[in-house]
Amino acid sequence: MGVDGGTGSLRVAVFDEKGKNMGYEVVEYDTYYPKSGWAEQDDGDWWNAMKTAIPAAIKNSKVDPKEIVAITCDATTSTVVLLDKNDQILRRPILWMDVRAASQAEKITNANHRMNRYYLSGVPAESLIPKCMWIKENEAEIWNNTETVLEYTSWMNWKLTGQKTVDNSIAAFRWFYDEPAGGWQKDFYELIGLEDLMDKLPEQILKTGETLGKVSKETASVLGLSENTLVIEGAFDACACMLGVGSVTAGGMAMIGGSSTCLFGLSEVEFHSEGVNGAYPNCAIDGTSLVEGGQASSGSVIAWFRNNLAPKEWFDEAEAKGTTLYQIMDKYAAEIPIGSNGLIMLDYFQGNRAPYSDSLARGMFVGLSLGHEISHIARSIMEGVTFGAAHCIKAMADSGYKVEKIYACGGMAQSDFWMQMHADVMGIPIYITKESQSAGCLGDAMAGAVGSGLYASIEEAANNMVAVDKVYTPIQSNYDDYQFYFEKYMALWPMVSDLVHDMVNYINK
Template sequence: MSNIVDSADGYLMGIDFGTESVRVAIFDIKGTPVTFAATPYKTTHPRGGWAEQDPEEWLRCLEASSLKALSNAGISPASILGISFDATTMTVCALDSNGLSLRPAIMWMDVRATAQAARAADSDSVAKLYNGAGTAPSSPEWYPFKAAWLKENEPETYNKAFRLVDAPDWITYQLTGEWTVNINSAAHRMYYNRDKGGWPTDFYETIGCGDVFDKLPDRVVDLGEVVGTLTTRAATLLGLRPGIPVAQGPADAWAGQIGLGVVSPGKMALITGSSHVLTGQSAEPIHGKGFFGSYTDGVVKGQYTVEGGQVSTGSVLKWFKDNFARDLSHAAERMGLNVYDVLNEQSKNIPIGSDGLIINEYFQGNRTPYTDGKARGIMWGLSLAHGADHIYHAIQESVCYGNAHNLRAMAAQGFEAQEIVACGGSTKSRAWMQMHADVAGVPITLTEVGDAVVLGSCMLAAVGAGVYETIQDAAHNMVHVRDTIEPNAEAHEEYQFYVDQYCESYPALTELTHTVVDHEAAK
């Protein structure tokens, strides 16, 4: 039951701090986009594997995007009912008591904390947090390991830092003056678990930063909860009025999950692009090999989030296009065509299983179900009868096989996806989405707003502003289905043989793959 505020003309603002730019979007209360504006910022790479950005530049770009969005929308600033936001997660900010940066932010993709992460992996301390059952990542991208790196390598900055927070919590302070920790970052990337009492202090001691809790705010806030109101300073920056309620936002991927309406058990969000992110909700905590989580309250309070993903999906198709379809790309461009549409047309009659050609898409490693950075792509079953069209088609199938493999890992622990809601680049191909549905045996839903991330932030703004009572209520009113792709039962049955072979191929070659990767790294 919705509880709509008395303002038919009200609007919502969503702020998305992505890797390359800050976007500001304005939606109406029914989920219709009004305008978008983006301003890019720079990433610097001081050393190999490092990536940093300047939070002061973030603020300048936020100002530019907000003023541009308001101008484009042609609406009164007084009509903005609520604000929320999302940002890259595990982008760690060292700040003084006034919220000013002591050093550039260490970006999510930065892997300088490899040694600190290895401590956790070597001690099995991460696995203990998951009852010894789950796929328990100890990625150098994650917050605790970056905190430990900073303490060991830049002790002056670490000791001086009043706050050491994730990027979404930096935004909270800039907008409201409140120091908080968002539950999404805490539960998904910082090992916080309300079911087990909150922060695992012993674990943080193990990796060398047990005192970081002096630098973390005490208040852990659920998504959609009002963290405060827009300060006069922030209102001037954004071109808005002070006092607008600001609702807690998440990391960008989970804003996308919310923007797809995946806020109750049974659905899965599939966010596609260069990689695939697969995430959904469970009514009960579940753990098992082959997926991340479950995370307590990380998206919706009282629910548990499960997560899987593929590192290389759209990027492998791009690899094929760039290396083996250059002439076709140039020809398509001259004719004003999309080269992927041409490749799809050329390969549409390739049969299920690509005449015995099976490809494994682990070109940049595997996120789940193996969580193996040394994994690499595999191509087998080639014969002289195969051509370039077969390879392209088999890559598409491999992405679908990998998605099905992740779903199988979750299903083994009792989590059955009844529906997948998808967004991103892969959804531009109806045929490839049909393949995803056929391989998984699960219907795939497409929504009206393809930019689910900023819609998700606006939905949280609507909850914080009292436009809707709950996140589920906002989803019911603001997420609208455009199409549903039903799986073909016969195709699904035929695909299972090939999915089985795909699933067995990497374990059979893991030792060889690691040997070659280690040999190349040692050169």
Template sequence: MTTNGTYVLGIDYGTESCRVAICDLEGRPLTFAATAYPTAHPHPGWAEQNPEDWWNALQASTHKALANSGVSPASIIGISYDATTLSMVAMDDRGAELRPAIMWMDVRATDQAARSNGSDSVARLYNGGGTAPAIAEWYPFKAAWLKENEPETYARAAHLVDAPDWVTYKLTGEWTTNINSAALRMYYNRDKGGWPVDFYETIGCGDVFPKIPERVVDLGRPVGTLATIPAQLLGLRPGIPVAQGPGDAWAGQIGLGVLDPGSMALITGSSHVLTGQSATEIHGPGFFGAYTDGVVPGQYTVECGQTSTGSVLKWFRDNFAADLVQAAEKVGLNPYTILDERARAIRPGSDGLIVTEYFQGNRTPYSDSRARGIISGLSLMHTPAHMYKAILEAVCYGTALNIRSVEAAGMDVQRLVACGGATKSRDWIQMHADITGVPVTLTEVGDAVVLGTCMLAAVGAGAYASLTEAAGRMVHDIEVIEPDPERHEEYAFYVDRYAEQFQTLQPMLHTVVDHENQQ
């Protein structure tokens, strides 16, 4: 198909693949293209990816998108992107990567994170998550780990950047720090003077600041133009404006149009992120933020997160439902559809089976990188379908617990706006509404993350004056899923038991994890 008009190109570097979309200025995608790359887990709690795989995947996805859309590169007026945040890349003075990226889910820096606990800086001055302890995923702790465990690499690293800023460099040759990573992941706070040097010194990496690009850029602002060599490799024209992009979840927040207080974006995939805007700076136990200017200048971003959600379902599918997967593939069905059908007849609460899905630690409300998964209530009557449903419910219990945390601090959550893998299952998205008691809105473009990057590209190219204006033209609601009051009341019992289960077993889990880490 050949089209005429004006378009923008969005890039989404997710955990499992690089996706590229070409959209018109009404927010309707012409095409999506994705290219996968692997994740390595060299030790328990570790996760790494090769940035060379990222770059090769972007080239492949861009060429696929251009070929599928029939769009001329000359008609693309803007580019933006997102990437997994907390994915740290060490690069030398020539811009070459020195080691695999330490990924967002990697919790090797537990000891470094523990140094911050009790510090006023982490809890109150620099948006470190209210009164919750810091966790090993955050940037300064990974930087300190690298300095202590790979000192030669740390010394050679002229640049130690988050993955979105790696993308900036690869596309434009410019070194910048995006405000989203800085405010939400690196303890930067414009309201309180910028970088917390004393805090970084406490962690053990006070000398990292020369490695952090000095220029901090708001989302949607131009960071430069597409350089000649990247343009040639991607099949695009050089000189296209490139707009500052965020972490992937906040591209999703933008793509869902959650830019004002009252709503929260629910971005689902390998993990869950719950994020929204507050007009005032709020803090409290059990959530992160409020972060100054992290998405919208002049507002505060509040965040909750569940580290392993869709990834736990994938773990179950791959390890305990291989026969079903093979059977489904033979008849062209999605194995999750069959699992949903089998789980549908099981009553709420999975006949007493309660899973705690903290397989890779807990981000909120406990901020505990030593948390691990729990399965309780097993009996001989339970089936694989019970386990599957209990995992679905566990993820929703975690979302409900997070909403309780932000509401206790004064945030009014009137609706969730959802995107990602969970929205492909009507049963699971209804379960989110039932368990949280909050209506869930679905939008026209289910892949809101990459739509968000297209919106940022449109703003950076000057097609719209602001993200709010872009949202009014490019985001389209299609359905609201209301919670069932009876099921919500029935599930309240299990949300409480889910919370009690982890709190009761937390000390024992720590003992086991510490023992394993010493082996």
């Protein structure tokens, strides 16, 4: 069983040893936005989702709970959970996309320490470490009463087993944990004024595929699981998806498109470059370093369009045809020529993760005219998100990490139109696997298969459990047409960044 705690929902799936999805369930939950750039969730919503989705997935699979050998969880990264000495939640968890800690991230960026080599373009405010600094500075009583700092993933593992652990992939990815150099760098935390964090983190650090324990008696009763089911350490959400699409060897690239988009590759060497986050050593698979690019807002911009701009007629058409609003959006966007008649959308609605790592960045439309209609806006959004991913891939190539194929998953991978657009803009073939919608759950199940002894390694699990379903090959004429607009997209932010920063600082003062 794989349990994937995403930004908008909890997804649970049961797989057999060949990667066949036996049963699947999705339960949505809310996100709260107290201020511009802030985002929080409720752990009670997470628990209710687990209590609904896990039994439903078991029922849908028609599998006896006793046959579920292992369960593995993943969830959004840098989502901060604080527990007191009685294991009571102290405040609503701060979601990964929350960028309130921009000034704290800047303080870390300006600190003269070797750990900043992972973020040469700037430390992302969405990271757990600056968020903890913000809590310490702005909610001192809560911080002082905090006994344990967890991530969403470790919270789920704790609910399942009663064990508090740290996921090695999360620690290496966002907590400045450097295993080759001995792990935690105490002088780094002292330098940024967060030395007391060490006393609040769980002591045990587990790697993907290692065993935490078994499902506790109480939790098994509530969730309909067996007490004999092993709980295996997984990886953070996007990393689980990378495993789930089979991008498990050096030189590949996974594009995980959800509310945000993550672009991950594995390098045989640890390198560091502006515009590319990482590379994080031994993050996902020992002997490799994780190369990171990504967008803070991608699918969430499409959702924003759906919720605020999509015309009623599109919803009516979707209902009449028994399809989704997104498919209707594809239809009308496809009727608009490349470049949206001179309209460019900048996708920085919740900041920029790469290549600028700018938490104060915000989105915009440039080139609007009275001749533009809602279909032009729809296409410009899809193009803008695609340009953002292509910008990350270009930054990697400029650093020497050349991408020759991309394995994509998530909501965007369900759109043939959008995937072909990505291939055309990047000039790189895009591969879609059979379980692209539940890649995170499959990556979890692969970790469970390794942890329970079914397969000897993640690579062996991928060879047996992952299969390619579609390939989108770049169309050269489209690639040529897109380059003018892509270049203008890349030129835009440096020209307007100071103005946007002033506006964001003004409304947040």
